[in-house]
Structure formats: structure tokens, C-alpha cells
Amino acid sequence: MSGGLLWILVAIGLAVVVIRRRSVAVALVTAQALVLVGFALYDAKDAGDVAAAGALAVRAVALAALFLLLVSRTRELRPVHARVPPLVRAVAAIAFALALTWLVPTLGLDSRNGERAVLALVAFGIVTAATRRATLFHVLGIVLVENGLALAALELPGGGSLTIEVGVAVDLMLIALVAGVFHERIFAEFGTGDSAALRTLRD
Amino acid sequence: MTSREQLAWAIVAIPTIVAVLVVLTPRRAVTAVAVTGAFVTAGLALALGVLELRALGDPVVGNWIVVDAAGALLVSVVAVVGLATVLVSPAYLAGADSSLGPAHRQQHTYFTALYAFWAALLAVPLVGNLGGAWLLIEATTATSALLVGFSGKARSLEAAWKYLILTSLGLGVALLGIVALVAGIPGGGIGALSWRALGTYSSGQQSALVAYILLVAGLAAKIGWAPVHNWLPDAHTEAPPPVSALLSAALLPVVLLVAWRSEHALAPVIGIRAGQDVLIFFGLVSLAVAIPFLWRSLPWKRLLAYSSLEHMGVIALGIGFGTPLALAGVAVHIAAHAVAKAVGFYAATPLLEHEPRAAERSVTGIARTYPALGGVMGLSLGALAGLPPSPLFLSEVLIVAGGFQAGRSWPAAATALLLALGFLGLAHALLETTVGKARRRGGRHRRESRALAMLGGISLALLLALSALALWLPGSDLVGALLAGIT
Numbered sequence: 001m002s003g004g005l006l007w008i009l010v011a012i013g014l015a016v017v018v019i020r021r022r023s024v025a026v027a028l029v030t031a032q033a034l035v036l037v038g039f040a041l042y043d044a045k046d047a048g049d050v051a052a053a054g055a056l057a058v059r060a061v062a063l064a065a066l067f068l069l070l071v072s073r074t075r076e077l078r079p080v081h082a083r084v085p086p087l088v089r090a091v092a093a094i095a096f097a098l099a100l101t102w103l104v105p106t107l108g109l110d111s112r113n114g115e116r117a118v119l120a121l122v123a124f125g126i127v128t129a130a131t132r133r134a135t136l137f138h139v140l141g142i143v144l145v146e147n148g149l150a151l152a153a154l155e156l157p158g159g160g161s162l163t164i165e166v167g168v169a170v171d172l173m174l175i176a177l178v179a180g181v182f183h184e185r186i187f188a189e190f191g192t193g194d195s196a197a198l199r200t201l202r203d
Numbered sequence: 204m205t206s207r208e209q210l211a212w213a214i215v216a217i218p219t220i221v222a223v224l225v226v227l228t229p230r231r232a233v234t235a236v237a238v239t240g241a242f243v244t245a246g247l248a249l250a251l252g253v254l255e256l257r258a259l260g261d262p263v264v265g266n267w268i269v270v271d272a273a274g275a276l277l278v279s280v281v282a283v284v285g286l287a288t289v290l291v292s293p294a295y296l297a298g299a300d301s302s303l304g305p306a307h308r309q310q311h312t313y314f315t316a317l318y319a320f321w322a323a324l325l326a327v328p329l330v331g332n333l334g335g336a337w338l339l340i341e342a343t344t345a346t347s348a349l350l351v352g353f354s355g356k357a358r359s360l361e362a363a364w365k366y367l368i369l370t371s372l373g374l375g376v377a378l379l380g381i382v383a384l385v386a387g388i389p390g391g392g393i394g395a396l397s398w399r400a401l402g403t404y405s406s407g408q409q410s411a412l413v414a415y416i417l418l419v420a421g422l423a424a425k426i427g428w429a430p431v432h433n434w435l436p437d438a439h440t441e442a443p444p445p446v447s448a449l450l451s452a453a454l455l456p457v458v459l460l461v462a463w464r465s466e467h468a469l470a471p472v473i474g475i476r477a478g479q480d481v482l483i484f485f486g487l488v489s490l491a492v493a494i495p496f497l498w499r500s501l502p503w504k505r506l507l508a509y510s511s512l513e514h515m516g517v518i519a520l521g522i523g524f525g526t527p528l529a530l531a532g533v534a535v536h537i538a539a540h541a542v543a544k545a546v547g548f549y550a551a552t553p554l555l556e557h558e559p560r561a562a563e564r565s566v567t568g569i570a571r572t573y574p575a576l577g578g579v580m581g582l583s584l585g586a587l588a589g590l591p592p593s594p595l596f597l598s599e600v601l602i603v604a605g606g607f608q609a610g611r612s613w614p615a616a617a618t619a620l621l622l623a624l625g626f627l628g629l630a631h632a633l634l635e636t637t638v639g640k641a642r643r644r645g646g647r648h649r650r651e652s653r654a655l656a657m658l659g660g661i662s663l664a665l666l667l668a669l670s671a672l673a674l675w676l677p678g679s680d681l682v683g684a685l686l687a688g689i690t
Contacts, residue, residue: 105410106410106413142371156385161395168378181303182352182363185360201437201441
């Protein structure tokens with residue numbers, strides 16, 4: 001994958017870390033997945049690769065539809081502010097990504113730049129889930145990590161496994177669906193999708 | 204296809220079919236369908252365990268299916284706990300006043316999710332490759348999260364959310380490790396992830412070690428190993444008691460088996476000692492983190508949850524020591540922990556009816572006010588504490604001895620010390636819970652007492668049988684098969 005495309009994917013990931021609106025974040029992770037779909041189709045060598053790209057596309061569109069539905073059904077009366085300001089989140093995400101790149105010597109992917117982009121997306125996903133209070137952002141953090149892993153599969157020297165890629169797409173949709181059920185129930189119970197309300201269980 | 208392969212497919216297919224059947228069944232017949240399906244599933248799983256026991260040293264190893272000694276042990280444990288969970292679930296549902304789904308579909312929702320969860324749990328030890336195992340573990344997250352949050356109450360929603368997010372992120376890290384492994388295995392594709400192919404990794408020892416650490420660190424979040432265990436106490440506490448039993452006694456060791464198999468399969472590449480060091484690290488940290496909580500006055504289910512953290516640490520240490528004595532201890536520990544822990548969680552249903560405040564604070568003197576319940580809780584806690592002749596006492600002795608046998612004197616000594624501290628904490632909890640000062644008067648529980656006496660009797664018999672097994676196991680062919688793994 002070209003350096004330019006990798007930078008686009010990483011920049012979109014970083015935007016998800018700092019962006020405020022849930023709907024914009026949904027659009028960003030979907031765009032990121034569609035960029036991956038485009039590259040997967042461009043790089044496809046056989047029918048299996050095309051099918052894997054198709055699974056990624058279905059996953060991207062289905063998740064976008066689900067998340068936008070959730071956003072429309074759970075409108076917040078007041079904005080849910082993150083625990084950490086956007087600039088600090090961005091710095092933390094970049095620092096974590098650099099630390100991961102330094103700690104992980106090599107993953108054995110086609111290019112070192114590809115590996116760095118994968119690790120950056122994983123780091124951004126974890127930071128998003130850890131620093132955002134809106135429950136939907138926690139799920140978007142997981143999707144960001146999975147987008148990074150989809151990139152890793154595309155950067156594998158011998159190509160990925162269709163079975164595993166379809167399986168991962170199905171599993172992620174299942175997890176997102178269950179998360180959607182809980183997001184709605186949390187909204188109904190607490191009147192907000194703010195995870196600050198979910199802090200009663202402590203020792 | 205051999206009879207063991209056919210059984211393996213059937214063991215996964217039957218609960219999957221029952222999960223669908225339950226949806227279509229009229230409300231009055233749901234329990235009957237669920238109970239029938241449970242007996243069939245458990246019967247098949249135990250048959251597979253017996254067949255594997257008769258063919259030790261000759262595992263079935265394919266790209267999709269594996270039947271070996273460790274897998275058969277786990278399938279048998281999951282089957283027994285699953286059967287018992289289905290049998291005690293109607294008692295829980297009878298008292299459940301709220302649920303995630305519509306009230307008139309409460310039983311359908313519960314048993315469908317329970318069977319889907321059980322099917323995935325049974326499939327993990329039988330799947331022939333790491334990729335499939337990861338997919339199935341992810342599937343257990345989706346199905347079990349629905350069960351953790353089943354009551355739909357604020358606290359259970361919080362626990363389910365934490366569980367879903369933390370374990371999904373952990374599994375994302377594990378998947379990164381898997382992708383890194385695929386990158387170094389010639390051939391690629393699903394075949395590259397079969398347990399045997401993992402040993403052909405050829406991109407260097409350092410890269411393999413990084414991939415292995417990512418994989419195990421990710422799985423640790425699901426196993427509930429410290430320091431990534433945060434979801435475990437909450438999910439175990441807030442899930443319906445029968446589900447808590449399945450989470451602790453079946454889910455945790457099943458995922459641990461995947462870490463075990465990965466360590467075994469990658470040992471030729473990363474070095475036996477390096478792989479074991481990672482497990483010993485997680486084992487010791489889990490024990491050290493769990494012990495202070497075992498000394499505190501905690502609500503019953505929360506105490507059992509921290510005990511799970513302790514016991515998963517002990518199993519990790521046994522696998523990390525990797526000697527015949529330690530692995531004999533691991534086999535007994537997995538089975539005995541399952542029995543003792545499941546019984547403890549099953550007792551939570553009558554306990555919460557008897558003393559509703561037990562959900563939020565520790566209970567005392569239960570044997571004074573409700574002798575049958577106190578007896579069952581005492582049996583569970585005594586066994587989990589490692590009070591002789593509990594099989595967990597014998598398995599812990601075997602694991603510590605195995606540590607010294609492996610030349611790991613310091614970790615073995617630390618394990619012995621931490622286990623002694625854990626024993627003291629749980630022994631204190633045992634005395635307080637059963638014969639401490641009662642906070643309320645007793646009531647009439649004649650019918651429930653009979654059921655509890657039966658549960659206690661069966662559990663006691665199983666635990667004593669496992670104690671006898673612990674004495675016989677070292678030096679047996681079963682330990683040889685566990686040591687050989689999938690070769």
C-alpha cells in the first residue's frame with residue numbers, strides 16, 4: 001500500500017480520537033473501512049480476495065447503518081464531554097502509537113510503514129475507548145482497532161485467509177449489534193449514553 | 204471421519220440447533236426443550252471424553268477439528284457445568300423480575316443466549332486452528348454479554364458494557380498477534396493457523412515472541428488474568444447466578460486452553476522457557492492481585508469472582524511450570540475448580556432469595572439460619588480455599604511441587620506463600636459465612652433444602668472422586684498425553 005494511503009488511514013484514525021460529534025466519527029471510521037475496501041479490490045489477485053473485500057465492504061456499510069440508527073435514536077440533550085480535552089487525547093494517542101512502534105520490533109508485514117500504520121490504528125482505537133465518555137465512542141474505538149487489523153491482513157506477505165476475514169467481519173457485526181442493544185438500554189436507563197453513569201461497581 | 208470427529212461435530216451442532224429450537228418453541232415447552240437438549244449435549248460430550256481417554260496418545264488432529272486429552276478434559280468440564288447450569292436456570296428465572304427482552308419472551312431470550320454461549324464454549328477446545336479459536340472466543344463475548352446484562356438493571360448493564368468493551372479490545376490485541384504469526388508461517392491462509400503449523404513459523408524467534416506476547420496479553424483480558432481483569436468481578440457479580448457459574452467454571456479455562464495450546468505450539472520457535480515465563484508472570488500477578496480481596500468482607504458472588512482470579516492464576520502457573528506433576532495438578536485443578544465454583548454460584552440464587560442484601564454486602568451465619576444453604580456454601584468455599592481433602596488442595600500441592608521439579612524454585616516458593624495467604628483469607632470467609640453471627644432469623648425452606656442437599660451431595664461426591672483422581676493421576680498416561688499436546 002502506498003505511503004499516501006497509509007497516511008490517509010492514520011489521519012482518519014487520529015480524527016476519530018479528537019472529533020466531538022458521534023455522527024462524524026461514524027462517517028470517519030466508515031470512510032476508513034471503505035478506503036481499505038478500495039485498496040483490497042485494487043490489490044485483489046483472485047476471487048477469494050474479491051470476496052474478502054466484499055465482506056469488508058458489507059461490514060463497513062452495515063456498521064455505519066447500525067451506528068447512525070443508534071445516533072438518531074439516542075439523541076443527547078447535552079453534549080457528552082470527554083474526560084480528556086481533544087489536544088491531550090491527540091498527544092496521548094500519538095505517544096501511545098510511537099511507544100507501540102518502538103516496543104514492537106516487527107510484525108512481518110509487507111512494509112515497515114504498513115506495520116507502523118497498523119500499530120497506530122490499534123493505539124488510536126484503544127485511546128478512543130479509554131478516554132471518551134460517550135458509550136458509542138467505545139464501540140467506535142473497537143472498530144478502529146479492527147480497521148487496523150484489516151489493514152494488517154491486507155499487508156500480509158501471502159495475503160489473508162478468506163475464512164478468517166469473513167469470520168472477523170461477522171464477529172465484529174455481532175459485537176456491534178450486542179453493543180447497540182446495550183447502548184440503547186443504557187440510554188433508556190440513565191437518560192444518556194455517558195459512561196460516567198456506569199461507575200457504581202467498585203471495590 | 205472417525206467416531207471422535209463425528210462426536211465433536213455433534214457436540215457443537217446439538218446446542219446450536221437447540222438455541223434455534225428454543226426460539227420457535229411455545230413458552231410452556233421451553234424449559235423441557237432446554238433440559239432435554241442439555242442432557243443430550245452433555246451425554247455426547249462425556250462420551251467423547253471417554254473415547255479420548257481410551258485413545259490417549261492418538262489425538263485427532265485436522266485443520267478444523269482437534270480432539271486431544273486437554274480438549275476432551277475441557278469439553279467434559281464445560282458439558283457438566285453447562286448441564287447443571289441449564290438444570291438450575293428455571294429456579295433463577297422463576298424469581299427474575301426483569302430482563303433485557305420482552306417479559307413474555309424472557310425464557311426464550313435466556314435459553315437462546317445460554318445455548319449459543321454453550322455451543323461456542325464447547326467448540327473452542329475442539330477447533331483445529333488458532334484463527335477459528337479466536338472467532339469462537341469472540342462469539343462467546345457477544346452471547347455471554349447478553350447473559351451478563353440479562354436482568355436489564357443498571358448494575359448489570361454496567362457490568363455487561365465493561366465486559367463487552369474490555370474483552371473486545373483485548374481480543375483485538377490478540378488478533379494482532381495472530382496476524383503477526385500468519386505473516387511468518389509459510390503458505391498463509393487458514394492452514395497456517397492450524398496448531399501444528401504454528402511451529403513452522405520462520406521469521407525469527409524475536410518476531411514470534413512478540414506475536415506470542417500480543418496473543419497471550421490479549422487473551423489475558425478474556426481469561427481475567429491480572430492486570431487486565433477489571434471486567435471479571437463485575438460481570439461475575441451482576442450476571443444471573445447460573446451464568447456466573449458458566450463464566451467462571453467454563454469460559455475462563457476454555458480461553459486459557461487456547462493460551463496453553465499456543466504456548467505449546469510455538470515452543471519450538473520462541474523457546475520453551477520464554478513461553479512459560481509469560482504464563483508464570485500472569486499467574487503470579489493474578490495471585491498477588493487476588494489475595495488482598497480474599498481477605499476482605501465481600502458480597503458472596505464478588506468473593507467467588509476474586510477466587511476465580513486466584514484460580515486462573517494457579518492454572519497459569521501449573522502450565523508455566525510444565526512438568527508432569529504440575530500438569531497433573533492443572534488437570535485436577537480445572538475440573539475441581541469448575542465443580543466447587545459452579546456450586547458456589549448456584550447457591551447464590553437461594554441465597555439472594557433468603558437474604559436479598561447479600562447482593563451488596565457479605566453474608567454471615569448462613570448455616571445458622573438456613574443449614575442446607577450454609578452447607579452448600581461451606582462446601583464450595585472449603586473446596587476453593589484448598590481445605591484438605593479438597594482436590595484443590597492436592598492440585599495446588601502438585602503444581603507447587605511441579606514448580607520445584609522444573610527448577611523454578613522462586614516462582615514455586617512465591618506460589619506456595621501466596622496460596623497460603625489466600626487459604627487464610629478464604630478460611631476466614633468460610634467461618635464467617637457459615638457459622639458467624641447471623642444477621643436475620645431463619646425461615647422455612649423445606650423444598651429448597653431438599654434440592655440444595657442433593658446439589659451438595661452430588662458435588663461432594665464429585666469433589667471426593669477428584670481428590671482420589673489427584674492421587675492416581677501423576678505418572679498416568681493422561682498426564683503423558685497432556686504433556687505431549689497436539690504432536
